[in-house]
Amino acid sequence: MTTNFSLAIVSCYFLVIISLSCAVGNDHKLPLVINTWPFTVATRAAWKVINSTSGTPLDAVEQGCTACEVAQCDGTVGYGGSPDESGETTLDAMIMDGTSHDVGSVGCLKRIKSAISVARKVMELTNHTLLVGDEATRFAISTGFKQENLHTNKSVGIYKSWLENNCQPNFWKGVTPNPRSSCGPYRPADTCQSLDCKQDTNHDVSSDNHDTIGMIVVDKNTIAGGTSTNGANHKISGRVGDSPIAGAGLYVDKDIGGSAATGDGDVMMRFLPSYQVVESMRLGMSPKKATTEAIMRIKKYYPHFNGALIAVNMAGEVGIYIHCNSFKNHCNVN
Numbered sequence: 001m002t003t004n005f006s007l008a009i010v011s012c013y014f015l016v017i018i019s020l021s022c023a024v025g026n027d028h029k030l031p032l033v034i035n036t037w038p039f040t041v042a043t044r045a046a047w048k049v050i051n052s053t054s055g056t057p058l059d060a061v062e063q064g065c066t067a068c069e070v071a072q073c074d075g076t077v078g079y080g081g082s083p084d085e086s087g088e089t090t091l092d093a094m095i096m097d098g099t100s101h102d103v104g105s106v107g108c109l110k111r112i113k114s115a116i117s118v119a120r121k122v123m124e125l126t127n128h129t130l131l132v133g134d135e136a137t138r139f140a141i142s143t144g145f146k147q148e149n150l151h152t153n154k155s156v157g158i159y160k161s162w163l164e165n166n167c168q169p170n171f172w173k174g175v176t177p178n179p180r181s182s183c184g185p186y187r188p189a190d191t192c193q194s195l196d197c198k199q200d201t202n203h204d205v206s207s208d209n210h211d212t213i214g215m216i217v218v219d220k221n222t223i224a225g226g227t228s229t230n231g232a233n234h235k236i237s238g239r240v241g242d243s244p245i246a247g248a249g250l251y252v253d254k255d256i257g258g259s260a261a262t263g264d265g266d267v268m269m270r271f272l273p274s275y276q277v278v279e280s281m282r283l284g285m286s287p288k289k290a291t292t293e294a295i296m297r298i299k300k301y302y303p304h305f306n307g308a309l310i311a312v313n314m315a316g317e318v319g320i321y322i323h324c325n326s327f328k329n330h331c332n333v334n
């Protein structure tokens with residue numbers, strides 16, 4: 001298992017599954033923390049919570065994802081990364097309780113650093129599931145969070161070079177001027193003369209543009225999961241990805257297990273892959289087989305997408321499946 005995971009890292013910089021449980025040998029003893037990408041700062045923070053006498057999976061997930069938000073895990077989680085078309089960093093996050101089936105999420109959260117904790121407040125202090133944009137910011141302020149600028153010199157720099165590079169890449173299609181060579185403002189094109197204006201931009205998920213932490217924590221009694229991300233670099237303002245959508249970016253159920261997604265969220269959210277994985281495991285599939293099937297479902301429609309799923313069942317058995325178009329020959333490591 002360890003060999004396969006390292007292979008996955010080497011061949012496509014994609015994700016790593018880390019178990020810091022006190023497992024000896026190959027058994028994944030509970031409790032267990034797994035997350036997408038080699039964000040060990042998050043894994044360790046979650047492990048510290050779940051390996052203490054009072055720690056719950058929910059607390060572990062919140063602390064784990066918070067550690068990533070603070071450390072800006074590779075610039076793809078938290079403040080100061082992935083500026084949108086106006087140069088602003090906005091955050092998506094979700095937390096899910098596998099016992100109560102309660103969920104709290106924020107989408108396009110602005111000017112607040114602690115996205116996962118705001119998501120938890122949505123879950124605990126409201127009957128709603130998802131709050132978005134400036135109104136989510138207002139909610140966060142009212143529940144005690146500090147409003148601050150999410151820019152850093154780095155994110156300003158990324159934004160400037162994007163403008164200097166004629167706003168390439170971007171997520172527009174079917175518009176004029178040609179979005180593959182020009183900045184906007186765009187308007188709908190009357191006729192589409194090149195393939196470029198019809199095709200989805202291929203969101204290149206690589207070592208410096210992988211886009212989310214998805215974390216699942218299991219103990220003997222229950223399971224919880226969380227996601228946090230600053231979304232896709234150069235996204236159109238207002239874009240919300242799969243991370244804060246239950247069943248898309250993440251899904252957990254204490255009778256079965258959990259799953260989380262990373263990769264091209266715009267495509268993956270069309271399939272609710274995390275939900276599919278958990279439901280496949282409910283029907284008896286192993287985590288590995290369930291993640292494979294869910295990726296195959298997406299691949300049938302979008303052969304060139306980049307993405308991966310991680311899964312764990314309540315016995316602590318782990319599975320992953322990776323599909324990287326950019327590394328076609330090496331990447332179907334599972």
Ligand SMILES: *[C@@H]1O[C@H](CO)[C@@H](O)[C@H](O)[C@H]1NC(C)=O
Pocket residue numbers: 020021022051052
């Ligand atoms: C978990 O906590 C126990 C008790 O505090 C400690 O002895 C053990 O080393 C910890 N395990 C890990 C893997 O950190």
Ligand SMILES: *[C@@H]1O[C@H](CO)[C@@H](O)[C@H](O)[C@H]1NC(C)=O
Pocket residue numbers: 127
């Ligand atoms: C919100 O949830 C509480 C607790 O479950 C319930 O009593 C209340 O009726 C709910 N309010 C609305 C408007 O659904």
Ligand SMILES: *[C@@H]1O[C@H](CO)[C@@H](O)[C@H](O)[C@H]1NC(C)=O
Pocket residue numbers: 153
């Ligand atoms: C950011 O850039 C400003 C202006 O160039 C500079 O004064 C400041 O020290 C930089 N901050 C960091 C953290 O690099």
